[in-house]
Every structure is written in structure tokens, then in C-alpha cells.
Amino acid sequence: MRTIRRRTFLLAALLNRYAWSLRAQDVILPNKSGSVRFAAIGDMGTGEPLQYEVARRMLQFHQQFPFTFVLALGDNIYGGKSPAELQKKFEIPYKPLLDAGVQFYAVLGNHDDSNERFYKFFNMNGQQYYSYKKNNVHFFALDSNYLDPKQLMWLEKELAAAGTNDWKICYFHHPLYSSGAFHGSSAELRTVLEPLFLKYGVQVVFAGHEHVYERVKPQKGIYYFTEGASGQLRANNLKKTNLTAVGFDKDHSFLTVEISGDDLFFQAVSRTGMTVDSGTIRRAGAVQAAA
Amino acid sequence: MFLRTTVLLIVLVGVPRASIMAADPPKITPASPDSPGFREFSERLQEYLKLQKSVPRLRTTKKREEIIARRQALAQKIRETRANAKQGDIFTPAASDEFRRVIRSVFQGPKGASVRKTIRQGEPLQDRHLTINGDYPERLPVTTVPPTLLLRLPQLPSEVAYRIVGHDFVLQDIEARVVVDFIPGALP
Numbered sequence: 001m002r003t004i005r006r007r008t009f010l011l012a013a014l015l016n017r018y019a020w021s022l023r024a025q026d027v028i029l030p031n032k033s034g035s036v037r038f039a040a041i042g043d044m045g046t047g048e049p050l051q052y053e054v055a056r057r058m059l060q061f062h063q064q065f066p067f068t069f070v071l072a073l074g075d076n077i078y079g080g081k082s083p084a085e086l087q088k089k090f091e092i093p094y095k096p097l098l099d100a101g102v103q104f105y106a107v108l109g110n111h112d113d114s115n116e117r118f119y120k121f122f123n124m125n126g127q128q129y130y131s132y133k134k135n136n137v138h139f140f141a142l143d144s145n146y147l148d149p150k151q152l153m154w155l156e157k158e159l160a161a162a163g164t165n166d167w168k169i170c171y172f173h174h175p176l177y178s179s180g181a182f183h184g185s186s187a188e189l190r191t192v193l194e195p196l197f198l199k200y201g202v203q204v205v206f207a208g209h210e211h212v213y214e215r216v217k218p219q220k221g222i223y224y225f226t227e228g229a230s231g232q233l234r235a236n237n238l239k240k241t242n243l244t245a246v247g248f249d250k251d252h253s254f255l256t257v258e259i260s261g262d263d264l265f266f267q268a269v270s271r272t273g274m275t276v277d278s279g280t281i282r283r284a285g286a287v288q289a290a291a
Numbered sequence: 292m293f294l295r296t297t298v299l300l301i302v303l304v305g306v307p308r309a310s311i312m313a314a315d316p317p318k319i320t321p322a323s324p325d326s327p328g329f330r331e332f333s334e335r336l337q338e339y340l341k342l343q344k345s346v347p348r349l350r351t352t353k354k355r356e357e358i359i360a361r362r363q364a365l366a367q368k369i370r371e372t373r374a375n376a377k378q379g380d381i382f383t384p385a386a387s388d389e390f391r392r393v394i395r396s397v398f399q400g401p402k403g404a405s406v407r408k409t410i411r412q413g414e415p416l417q418d419r420h421l422t423i424n425g426d427y428p429e430r431l432p433v434t435t436v437p438p439t440l441l442l443r444l445p446q447l448p449s450e451v452a453y454r455i456v457g458h459d460f461v462l463q464d465i466e467a468r469v470v471v472d473f474i475p476g477a478l479p
Contacts, residue, residue: 083354110435115466118349118358119352120351146453174412174413174435188405189409191405
């Protein structure tokens with residue numbers, strides 16, 4: 001009996017290993033020379049085994065698709081924030097990626113301590129909101145817990161200064177559009193952010209908060225992704241709405257993105273390595289900012 | 292649920308932005324500094340910030356211990372210096388009246404329903420007992436402060452922030468995570 005169990009265990013381990021390596025071949029992104037490559041994860045900081053499994057899958061993906069940075073979409077550290085817990089919930093699971101030189105650019109979620117902005121691994125440089133540029137892509141990292149006039153004025157100034165020839169990507173914790181049954185769309189945040197996105201030609205927005213993956217149908221020409229299942233999961237929590245282009249609420253996931261010229265390629269991957277969504281967004285020409 | 296593994300090609304055509312333009316961004320009109328209540332609040336807050344600035348600023352670090360040490364040093368300094376602080380020192384009665392008036396008007400205004408929804412979506416804290424100089428517990432989530440409300444209130448420097456805890460409206464020192472003052476029952 002013990003022998004059978006042992007053989008079964010070994011067979012399962014072998015199959016598991018085979019499945020992991022097999023699925024590692026499923027990188028759809030084109031891996032073009034000189035492209036901007038990143039991943040996006042949200043609501044991940046639990047310190048639980050499933051967060052670690054997603055992190056391992058990301059590492060495996062990284063070997064095929066060497067993304068250079070990660071957008072951390074908030075709820076980066078749940079619960080206690082002691083040094084030991086930061087290790088358990090961030091530094092240990094992502095150590096191989098950090099060691100490989102992958103940088104994390106975080107925003108604050110409602111479960112984060114605002115002092116996380118001083119944590120060097122999050123690259124926030126002490127700021128609650130900030131921007132940076134990678135090749136032809138401007139990133140605007142916002143604090144959606146606290147969209148005060150100061151932040152909105154800063155965002156407008158930054159968006160205007162970014163011009164009209166590059167990609168503009170915003171990310172923050174609370175989704176403006178969501179089919180999640182638990183929270184749903186953050187309609188009030190939308191009333192202050194969306195007009196700025198439209199005025200200054202933001203093309204793509206990433207958020208977390210809902211513990212699922214969802215790509216929303218373009219709203220007024222803007223593409224919205226929610227990736228809030230990289231550590232937490234609310235299984236079967238997506239409602240059927242006419243917002244959803246593709247949703248995945250069966251397992252944990254992460255999102256990978258590649259931008260080359262006017263093309264943005266994306267691939268969402270589950271904890272088990274299954275591609276749950278993929279596609280290309282093409283930016284046709286420079287977008288004119290409204291006067 | 293809506294699983295799809297095929298590759299999609301989505302073409303973002305050059306839709307003229309003017310044709311899909313929503314309303315202009317909300318006009319940002321910070322609260323009137325002429326309001327006696329808000330003016331009093333700002334003066335008291337300035338006094339508080341002098342104390343905050345007397346502790347060295349935190350710098351970016353990989354060492355979480357340094358962040359915690361700074362937070363604790365700042366919290367300790369605040370507690371020592373404000374040992375006799377009481378509720379209403381910064382949200383003075385005149386300031387509280389003004390804050391309550393603005394909060395009430397936002398909740399009863401045309402965006403009242405979405406303001407309430409924003410608070411619900413932020414996983415609001417209920418039944419927490421607040422104390423002046425007390426810790427804002429790090430394990431608890433931060434309730435989103437509705438931007439519609441923030442547009443109507445005095446702007447704050449980055450060291451402090453408004454928070455919502457149940458029905459109470461709170462002024463929090465965000466680096467020290469200390470409750471500086473609060474208005475009980477300010478939110479309906």
C-alpha cells in the first residue's frame with residue numbers, strides 16, 4: 001500500500017513538473033527587441049501558499065518573457081506590516097524576480113500602510129502618487145484611496161506634460177469599471193478621473209481591488225484591466241454584465257504586457273499556467289489632446 | 292466563467308477624442324479659506340505641523356525596521372508634546388460645524404448615492420473606538436475618502452489626511468498613524 005502511494009506521489013510530482021514546463025512554452029507575447037515588458041499583479045500580499053505559487057509561475061514566465069518591471073496594483077501587504085511579515089508577503093515570494101533585477105512599482109491599496117511609500121522595493125520614493133517613463137510609455141501611478149484636489153491637479157499637469165506621441169498608462173487600486181459582485185465599478189472615482197483620461201489621451205488603465213481578472217470592453221476608447229487575483233481570489237465572483245470582454249474568476253492570475261511601437265500585447269496567465277486572455281491593442285497614430 | 296484563450300486583435304482606431312469626450316474635469320475649487328471655521332482649523336493644523344516637522348523626515352529604505360522606528364519616534368513625540376490634547380482641539384467647535392455642514396451637503400447632494408457607495412466599496416470600518424493620539428491600527432483597511440467630498444474641504448499637506456471610521460470623520464497623521472483629532476458622528 002505504501003509503495004502504491006509512493007508511486008502515485010512520484011507520478012503526480014512528475015506530471016506536475018511536466019505540466020509546469022509544458023505550460024512555460026505558452027508565451028504568446030512577441031518578445032520584440034527593444035519593447036517595454038512588464039507584468040501586473042494586484043491584491044497579492046497575503047503571504048499564503050497561493051501567492052507563492054503565482055510568484056513561481058511569474059518567475060517561470062519571466063524565463064521565457066523577461067519582463068523588467070512589475071506594476072503592483074495595491075493591497076501589496078495585507079494585515080501586519082512588521083519586517084518579518086514584509087519578508088513573508090513580498091521579499092521571499094518575489095526574491096528570484098528581485099534577484100533577476102525586476103523592479104516593482106507599487107500603488108497603495110486600501111489594505112496598505114501609506115508608509116509603504118518609503119519601502120525601497122516599491123520604488124515610490126516616498127510619494128503617494130508618481131509618474132515615470134519607459135521608452136515610449138508614460139506611467140502614472142495614483143493613490144485612489146485619496147483623490148484630493150492636489151493629486152488631481154498633479155495628474156492633469158503630468159498628463160499634459162507627457163505630450164501626445166507616447167502611450168499613457170494609469171494604474172491605481174480601485175477599478176473604475178468592474179463586473180465584480182463584491183465591489184463593482186468605482187463610479188465616483190470615475191467622475192473625477194475619466195474626464196482627465198479622455199482629455200489627455202490615456203489609452204490603458206490597470207486596477208486591482210476586485211479579486212478576479214477582468215478585461216473590460218473599451219469604455220469611451222479606453223481599455224480597462226482589473227488584476228486583483230494575484231494572492232487573493234473571490235471565486236465565481238464575476239457577474240455577467242455587458243462590461244466584460246473577458247473575465248476569469250476560477251483561480252489566481254497575473255497579467256503580462258509588452259509594448260512595441262504602437263502595439264500593446266497582453267497575456268493573462270492563471271496560477272496553473274493557463275492563458276486566460278490575450279490580445280493586442282493597437283494605438284493608431286498620435287492622439288490629439290483636446291484643447 | 293468567460294474564459295477565452297484565443298488571441299484577439301483589438302484595434303484602437305484613432306477615434307477623435309472630442310467625439311467621445313465626457314464632461315470636462317470637475318472644476319477644482321478648494322474650500323473657501325474665508326470661512327471662519329475652516330480658517331480656525333487651518334491655524335490649529337499649522338501649529339500641529341510645526342511639531343511634526345521637528346522629527347527627522349523618513350527616507351526611502353529597504354529596511355522596514357527604519358520605517359517602523361521613524362513611525363514610532365514620531366508617534367512618541369506627538370504623544371509627549373500633545374499629552375493633554377483632547378477631541379476638538381483642531382476640529383474646534385466652529386470648524387466642526389463647518390465640516391459637518393459640508394459633509395451633510397455632499398451626502399444630501401446629487402452625488403450622495405455614489406458618495407455612499409464609494410465609502411461602502413472601501414470596506415468601511417465600523418464600531419472602532421477612537422482616542423486622540425491613539426494608533427490607527429495597521430491591520431485595518433483604509434476607507435476611501437470620496438473625492439467629491441475632498442473637493443469641498445480644506446486641502447491638507449501630505450503629512451496628514453482625512454479618514455473615515457464608521458460615522459466619525461478623522462484627521463490622521465499618516466506617517467505616525469496617529470489619530471490627531473476627529474468629529475464624532477459627522478457622517479450620516
